[in-house]
Amino acid sequence: MINLSAQYMGINLKNPIIVSSCSLSHSAEGVKRLADAGAGAVVLKSLFEEQILSDTYKLEVSSESVSHPEEIDYLRQMGMTQKSDEYLEMIEKAKEAVDIPVIASINCISDSSWTDYAKYIEAVGADGLELNIALMPKKHDETAQEIEEKIYRIIDIVKHNINIPIAVKLGPYFTSIPRVAARIRKSGASALVLFNRFYQPDIDIQTFEFQSKNRYSSPGEMSNTLRWIAILYKKIGCSLVANTGIHDGEAVIKQILAGASAVQICSTLYINGLSQIESILFDLQEWMRRNEYANLDEFRGLISQKNALQPEYFERQQYIRALVGVE
Numbered sequence: 437m438i439n440l441s442a443q444y445m446g447i448n449l450k451n452p453i454i455v456s457s458c459s460l461s462h463s464a465e466g467v468k469r470l471a472d473a474g475a476g477a478v479v480l481k482s483l484f485e486e487q488i489l490s491d492t493y494k495l496e497v498s499s500e501s502v503s504h505p506e507e508i509d510y511l512r513q514m515g516m517t518q519k520s521d522e523y524l525e526m527i528e529k530a531k532e533a534v535d536i537p538v539i540a541s542i543n544c545i546s547d548s549s550w551t552d553y554a555k556y557i558e559a560v561g562a563d564g565l566e567l568n569i570a571l572m573p574k575k576h577d578e579t580a581q582e583i584e585e586k587i588y589r590i591i592d593i594v595k596h597n598i599n600i601p602i603a604v605k606l607g608p609y610f611t612s613i614p615r616v617a618a619r620i621r622k623s624g625a626s627a628l629v630l631f632n633r634f635y636q637p638d639i640d641i642q643t644f645e646f647q648s649k650n651r652y653s654s655p656g657e658m659s660n661t662l663r664w665i666a667i668l669y670k671k672i673g674c675s676l677v678a679n680t681g682i683h684d685g686e687a688v689i690k691q692i693l694a695g696a697s698a699v700q701i702c703s704t705l706y707i708n709g710l711s712q713i714e715s716i717l718f719d720l721q722e723w724m725r726r727n728e729y730a731n732l733d734e735f736r737g738l739i740s741q742k743n744a745l746q747p748e749y750f751e752r753q754q755y756i757r758a759l760v761g762v763e
């Protein structure tokens with residue numbers, strides 16, 4: 437009997453397939469569809485810090501997060517008001533509708549008063565909170581350390597406010613991912629999601645408009661995640677969840693072999709439909725059966741840097757290839 441159970445931020449999952457934050461999880465009905473399709477857990481569409489601040493303008497609006505009061509008006513015009521109440525309602529309804537973990541998600545850029553809102557997320561029953569900390573360095577005189585300190589401060593404050601577990605979803609652009617990962621763990625995060633995939637900007641030369649490009653990932657994008665899951669496995673003391681470019685069962689197996697506790701998927705569901713979850717689970721189980729694994733722990737991290745016969749392979753692949761004469 438094959439056991440697919442896994443964990444995300446210390447929460448037990450019936451299988452390792454987590455639907456990442458996206459429009460498919462933007463309503464309780466959407467969450468129910470994902471649960472019915474077999475997901476092990478669902479991360480809700482992110483609520484943006486600005487949406488919370490817009491609703492609670494009476495609370496102090498940090499000059500750091502919203503640089504101009506007009507921005508608040510703009511958000512109001514965009515209909516981004518009252519969203520924070522609706523978000524809490526959605527969590528409540530989703531929790532009633534499904535028996536898998538429901539993780540809330542906040543996209544944030546500062547440690548301003550939005551962090552109080554995390555208490556409400558906990559109060560309405562979310563199983564955990566994923567923070568998508570999306571800092572865009574814009575100042576020429578700000579150091580990497582100053583920027584990273586902002587990330588740790590956000591986690592510290594949110595952690596102080598709530599008791600449900602926190603995961604941090606990170607982008608891949610840091611000078612030292614191991615250092616940042618270890619420090620995030622120290623701030624109290626129970627899991628790291630590696631990596632967030634940023635909005636891909638483009639310009640339409642007919643309409644002269646700014647637009648987004650390549651909304652969905654391709655399978656070729658998962659290598660960087662594989663590298664860093666393999667390098668960080670068992671080195672920072674918290675679970676690692678793989679994200680970006682994971683489209684099929686083979687990709688899930690590779691990420692678990694590298695050391696992932698679970699995976700987050702999204703683009704493949706838009707491209708192939710929700711039945712892709714069952715297809716991934718089927719392929720995973722078939723592979724485990726062929727290789728005589730009864731559970732995920734038996735092969736998790738087998739091909740991580742920690743367990744590799746050639747640990748350098750993860751760092752200096754070109755060098756090793758050159759040594760053995762392979763192009």
Ligand SMILES: Cc1cc2nc3c(=O)[nH]c(=O)nc-3n(C[C@H](O)[C@H](O)[C@H](O)COP(=O)(O)O)c2cc1C
Nearest residue numbers: 456457458459481482568633653680681701702703
């Ligand atoms: C339509 C769409 C909406 C998304 N919305 C969010 C969001 O609100 N919050 C977030 O953290 N990530 C969001 N993402 C990013 C995904 O959660 C995921 O990190 C990214 O797409 C990489 O995973 P994938 O390769 O499986 O698509 C969105 C992605 C898509 C395609």
